[in-house]
Amino acid sequence: MSPVSRPAAHTRQPGPPFDAPAARRLRVALGMTPAHVAQGLRTSYALAHATPDLVNAWERGALTPAHAELTALAGVLWCSPAELIGPPRTLREHRVARGLAPEDVARAVGHEFLAYTRMEESGQWRGTDRQSAVLAELLGLTLPDLVTVTGRxxxxxxxxxxxxxxxxxxxxxxxxxxxxxxxxxxxxxxxxxxxxxxxxxxxxxxxxxxxxxxxxxxxxxxxxxxxxxxxxxxxxxxxx
The missing domain is CATH 1.10.1200 (Non-ribosomal Peptide Synthetase Peptidyl Carrier Protein; Chain A)
Structure with missing residues (x-):
């Protein structure tokens, strides 16, 4: 398989949680191959970097589509973007699902912006009990969600x-x-x-x-x- 190359704009900010099995299931139901999907992304949505290898990487869960890529993929697969979004698993995914910017969450819980973004990247929450309670309310986290996103x-x-x-x-x-x-x-x-x-x-x-x-x-x-x-x-x- 060839290396997958994507523009920086599509890798700098990953998209929402992606339901890879759903994407493959929808493609197969339409009788399409990864090559068909890639062609649709290039011709109908101007995603010149779309290749069959990229589509395969999404379906294997090796890569996550950015927002623009996910919207285009939904168009090619004749479904709504919501059908390709899986349940949030990480702190970043829960934040993205709520439509919040990282600086907004950092401010609300009382963390420095850089300290908060490091927590998202590492998956290790360093907040106090009070900050954890604020985080849970802000992101609508259940107790199982909170335990997972705080790395415990x-x-x-x-x-x-x-x-x-x-x-x-x-x-x-x-x-x-x-x-x-x-x-x-x-x-x-x-x-x-x-x-x-x-x-x-x-x-x-x-x-x-x-x-x-x-x-x-x-x-x-x-x-x-x-x-x-x-x-x-x-x-x-x-x-x-």
Missing amino acids: EGELADLLRAAVGTRWQAYVKPVARIVPLERRLLEDALQELHRDYQGRMVATLSWGGGSAAGAAGDTGEDFLDAIVEHFWTSLRKRTA
Whole structure:
């Protein structure tokens, strides 16, 4: 595959979160190849840099279309731009989705502009609890969103994995430092996760050796891989 070259105007400011699978699905449904899409971008939207390799890079998630590119791609695929926008994942994507400039967010939360932009680039939030609360309100972040964009999801996952494998009670306070909710809610969620995981491990042992035990063990690993998602699901059941 040839290197993808794009004008600086299309790389300096990345666009909104992009739903790469949706773009590929829409293209295939129209019976188009990446070459057809690239030709449409060049001839109908004056994107001279559009090539099949660029379209493939978008669909693989290797590159994200800039705003102008996404609008043009939607035109070629006969859809609205909203159909190509995925859910925000990073701090920058949440800000872009709200239509806010970085300087506006920096001012609102009380950070220097350069310090804030470094946080967006690194994915590591350095704000206080008060600043985090302002950020969540400004960007309309749910608690799971806030944990993710502040770069603490990995830390939470490590705590949850430890909690389900040992005494979950010892992890209530550490989890509460990341997820500031009522203690009883956290206790109930951790207890449920612990019970579910231990049940899977007991099932693994009861099978003994062989392929069935391996499958049961894989189920336990899958549970640990998605531990944060299981945690949020457990909390949602209790706060619905």
